[in-house]
Amino acid sequence: MTIPKSLKLANLPTKIEKLERLSKSLGDINIYIKRDDQTGTEVSGNKVRKLEFAVQEALDQGCDYLITCGGIQSNHARATAAVAAKLDINSYLVLRSNGDDPVEGNYFLNKILGAEICLITPEEYRDNRMKVMEEIQRELAGQGHKAYILPEGASNGIGTFGYYQAMEEILEQEAELDVKFDAIVTAVGSGGTYAGLFYANKLRKNEAKIYGINVCDDADHFKNRVQELVHESIQYTKRPIHFKKEDIHMIDGYVGEGYAQSRQEELTFILDFAKLEGIILDPVYTGKAMYGLVEEIKKGSFNGFKNILFIHTGGLYGLFPKGNQLF
Structure with a gap:
């Protein structure tokens, strides 16, 4: 099948490694991690x-x-600013802010990368972020520019092909590693990563179950969103798949205090995991998702599964503003 053409910006393929000590601590199950935190630096x-x-x-x-x-510590916004700088085009970031955010982490990098930034309140962001971006687009058009609007997380029909391609990469790595994953687990914050994995998994008739652990909103919200994104993707490929909403597996219950808000047990888990495996998770996505996966394994939700692959979606820079909570 032909998928849309793309730039080549990431360091791919990213490696898959087994989490030996975590697996041993959980009993008769093998946990692997795909290091998409290593797709690049900026x-x-x-x-x-x-x-x-x-x-x-x-x-x-x-x-x-x-x-x-x-958000003010958006990984997607920082990556967009970096890509724009690399390609010698401009970036304009609309960021949710409480008005007193320190210039650190991803926000700090956005400024270094030369992004133009518009800070809006959480309420404005929730209700009017698309209107704000469209107004900026109109203003830029008046100045002779042509702007492309990317939604949160680049989660739109075209963006999902990033993880359609990643799923194909995983299938190749299974053959190289001589392992078959029963389940693939990812954090879900805007739906695009999950949708791409899900679409490719279905189209390739792979038997793994794709699980999302939502870090905001609720499971039903993301089931609906994934359905929308898959249908948007099909408009590019003209290759439909048949699936029901029940085929979309979302594990609810690990949003905690809300998006980008950290509970002490989540932060403690990030510290313990770093000491156990030498891998650092982030507080917004992977920390909550890996914490949720481990808790669900302990509850027996993954009984019968032998090999589970967790997607490390990055986010290191978002950890730095949490220093005072961590120590």
Whole structure:
């Protein structure tokens, strides 16, 4: 099947390694991790896979500006700013802010990378972020620019092909490693990573179950969103798949205090995991998702599964503002 063309920005393929000590601590189950935190430095994490496709589309349309949105510590916004700088185009970031955010972590990197930034309140972000981006797009058009709007996390139809391609990469690595994954688990914050994995998994008739652990909203919200994204993707490939909402597996219950808000047990888990495996998770996505996966394994939710692959979607820079809570 032919998928849309893309840029080549990420360091791919990312390696898969077994979490030996974590697996041993959980009993008769093997936990593996795919190191998508190592896709790059400025563009580290899962967002660059999606941007490879979305930004190619923007360039094909003659755009010289990328507009996107996210939280003040958005990994996607930082990756967008880095990609724009690399390609000698401009970026404009609409970020959710409480008004007193220190210039650190991803926000700090956005400024270094030369992004133009518009800070809006959480309420404005919730209700009007698309309107704000569209107004910026109109203003830029008046100045002679053409801007491409990227949604949160580059989670749109074209962006999902980043993880369609990642699923194909995983299937190749299974053969190389001589292992078959029963389940693939990822954090879900905007739906695009899950949707891409799900679409490729179905189209390739692979038997693994794809699990998402939502870090905001609720499971039903993301089941609906994934359905929308898969249908958007099909508009590009013309290769439909037949699936029901019940085929989309979301594990609810690990949002905690809310998006980008950390409970002490989550932070303690990140510290313990780092000491156990020498791998650092982030507080917004992978920390909550890996914590949720381990808790669900302890509860017996994954009884009968032998090999589980967890997608490390990056987010290291978002950990730095949590220093006072960690120590």
